[in-house]
Amino acid sequence: MIHEIRDTNFKGSGRVLSKRLYYEEPYLQEFKGKILEKIKIDGKPALILDNTCFYPTSGGQPNDLGYIQGVSIVDVIEDNEKIIHILKEELKGKINSEVVGKIDWKRRFDHMQQHLGQHILSGAFMKLWSAETLSFHLGEEVCTLDIAKEKLTEEEAQKTEECANEIIFDNRPVKCYFVEGEEELKKLNLRKVPEKTGRIRIIEVEDFDLSACGGTHCRATGEVGMIKITKWEKRGEKIRLEFICGRRARKDYFWKNEVIKNISNKLTIKDSELKEAIDRMLEERKEIWKELKEFKEKLQEYEAKRFIDESSLRGNRIKIINKVFEENNFQEVRGLVQKIINLDDSVVALFGVKNDGAKILFACSRALEYDMNGLIREAAKFIEGQGGGAPNFAQAGGKKAKGIEDALNFALEHFQEFIKK
Ligand SMILES: [Zn+2]
Incomplete structure (x- = not known):
């Protein structure tokens, strides 16, 4: 067993042995002892008695707590065969006077x-x-x-x-x-x-x-x-x-x-059948998630097609889609934009998302050689943010949601020649 002795500097005089009453009588909860020394440990008042039933932290077992003359014990430590009771506050008794100690029995x-x-x-x-x-x-x-x-x-x-x-x-x-x-x-x-x-x-x-x-x-x-x-x-x-x-x-x-x-009550299942029931539910949950994901994909594809269909052909060459979403999940918007540019080879998407700040996303079909990365870096200043990405797919985040429209208009101006009818 390892005895944990804390590194504390205390001012004591000489070597005094405290009799450990708990050795012989571990069921003793109250005892009388004489004060041998009054010291300070890390600024707190402490006592050494001629005997004690307070157990000091040692051998893997924590210290006892309780009271001496009604004053709370905050810690009990062992140092060089002495048992030191650290008190919550100063105790009145003088050296050699008798005190009564009482340990917290439930804890012990x-x-x-x-x-x-x-x-x-x-x-x-x-x-x-x-x-x-x-x-x-x-x-x-x-x-x-x-x-x-x-x-x-x-x-x-x-x-x-x-x-x-x-x-x-x-x-x-x-x-x-x-x-x-x-x-x-x-x-x-x-x-x-x-x-x-x-x-x-x-x-x-x-x-x-x-x-x-x-x-x-x-x-x-x-x-x-x-x-x-x-x-x-x-x-x-x-x-x-x-x-x-x-x-x-x-x-x-x-x-x-x-x-x-x-x-068991919530699921109306016997507790003995709970394990199998939960395994089954987790399996079902996995299936539902899979189906939900597939549905979301289909829905997104449908949405992407709708965006492309509804966009008018600009200048016979490219389709420009611009849209600001409110409170949408940014990852989902990203997925949507990805689908739009994959479905059509002559589309430019300029999207904004107002959600915990501002996000903008500029993308174009791979076949179009526009520098969306450069464009978004410039547009990011309108939302007081920064960003970047690939030449055909770039995003930026900032704190000024009100600037999203300005950022999108700035980008639209860049495509001015196509916007003109
Ligand atoms: Zn033991």
Whole structure:
């Protein structure tokens, strides 16, 4: 387990050991302690007591919260064997005076459920697949576990989860004790050899798992309630999986059930048939989109033909179509213009679109050798924008929608000789 010690400079005096009451009594919610030091951490008032049941962030488990003499605790950290309680505001008590601490039990018990759940899940991975736990993190929403395993199939994950939950249903006692010395440690056959030496704290799930850990855990596996692996992914050589236990698992089941119930009701389908029904609907949706696209294409082609038919032949040579669209989808207008110039080899299209600003589009049949790119660059100034494109197909965007007509008139003037009747 990695101990996360934050880099904080605090002014303290000497080395003081705070007794960790949660080691022996993880169910203790209230305690009395004496103030040993009053310090500042990053400008915030902080206390060191002679003993405490506040757990500091370490070993993948987050800190406890709660109150000391009614003052909120904002963080609890560990530094050089000291447990530092960071307070929301200054506390009145003097050095050596007695204070009462009370931890946020709901938060702590949640951490105990997740943490023992992790031991059980790690034990199950070891038992079934000889896969070692590399690290563990208890997050605000989910817990993660890194397992030394190349891949994890759906079936393997299910088996592991089943095995872990059977241990919960057995309601096996969880013991916690200290051992000292290499020989003693060797005898225990721990799931993972601890990096630390000296006095080591052992967490034992009866006849299932033995590991070294300084965190807080439930006294029996049944209190974990249930373990649910929610997802996993391969990360290099290892598998990172997310899991939840206890109240978190119940909460997760609650909302997922609500969502499924809601969707089944809306679709008037049994929840067990939902998966097939949604697959079917997605397939149908794909078909509908395909048909819609085909219809749109046909409609656009019809529209393009209409534009060409309605345009009068100018000067016996080219047809000029000019049109300003309001609130139209620019991509669709582009498609339309493309169709117009493809359908006829002597057409010039000068289009504008008023939609979130201004867009203009100048195009001509490939057979006509006009420089639409050069023309649009000049016309763009009327819409306070810029643009460009290919010689026969260019577009510009600007912010002045009112200038679209001017831009189009400017272009029409360019084709003056054809416009004259
Ligand atoms: Zn633990």
